[in-house]
Amino acid sequence: MARIECAVKDPRDGLYKKATVNITVGGATGKPASVRLEAAIPGYVGTKGNTNGVLGQMAVQALVMDDANQPTPSTSGNNVQVRILGGTAATGGARLVAGAQSGSVLQLPSVGGVATFSLLGGEEAGTLFLEMTADRFDNNVSNGIQDPISAIRAVQVLEALTGLPVVQSQDLGEVTKGTTFTALLSATGGLPPYVWSATGLPNGLSIDAGSGMISGVVAQDAAERDYNVTVTVTDKNKLSSSGTIKLKVVGGVPEDLAIGTCNPNQVCDIGVAPVGVNFTYSFVASVKDATWTFNELPSWLSGSVSGSAGVLNGKPKVANCGAHTFTVTAKKGSSSVTRLMRVRVVTGAVPAGGAAEDYTCP
Ligand SMILES: [Ca+2]
Known part of the structure; x- marks a missing residue:
């Protein structure tokens, strides 16, 4: 118990007025009611032996507070237990150190409600979870923890200081x-x-x-x-x-892009082109939005695309007589099919005034 007395002089009558109040110091139980861990700035720790300048250890304070949020009184025994929770990659090689103790679990006495220890990073980066426990039953963790008061704090272990990927x-x-x-x-x-x-x-x-x-x-x-x-x-x-x-x-597999009834193992004839007559042929695929390319076309024949069709056009001369083979490729998305085609230039009709040798194949 403590008595607080307060006196002030009243400016109106010059008399001193007094008041007293009695308060109970440490009015709560003095038993642990809350615990927390406070990591030293910057709040992260480096992996063991990292060559990137991240400190491999840091100080951590374990605070034990009573029901009035005041530090619990110091006791003769250990009243703080701290341990590294397993289950994360970062736990390998990580440890806690205080005085002569070193390991993944420490039991420490608090002084003025505070126990201080060091956290050392292990081999791997990642998240470490530190658990702190006090015993509300008797403020002593050495004799067993009957009424645990716990808190968990995550600490990041870093290999280097970098931004997010x-x-x-x-x-x-x-x-x-x-x-x-x-x-x-x-x-x-x-x-x-x-x-x-x-x-x-x-x-x-x-x-x-x-x-x-x-x-x-x-x-x-x-x-x-x-x-x-x-x-x-x-x-x-x-x-x-x-x-x-x-x-x-x-959708669409190469088979869906079959060109006409021509199968992949044969040369597909698209007919004959008489000398002197305009020749046209259209390729249409069985799927929409196919694109067309032609390769090795004979000089008298040119390819183009009209809508969704691939179109061949040209007028052969007598010098072009004979068979010509070329390839046609239909493509849709990443799927394509190529077929070997053949067109044959044959003798054409001689127009009025024309010379027979200009239209007759040898
Ligand atoms: Ca106990």
């Missing part, structure tokens, strides 16, 4: 079912090496954790639509961030 968002475009697809993702910042993961990929595609390579063959049962894939990259500090990769699955 950032995934470069990108649009991978159209991916055609049934065809092999690969795309290499990239990240910046953070501390390589990176570990990659992805959610929302269409069936058949997967990401390589080590390289960030998305690859595979989109399954035939994958829905044909736009996909927004969440890609997460985690760096050596175990810091991670996510980005969105877009792609669109489209």
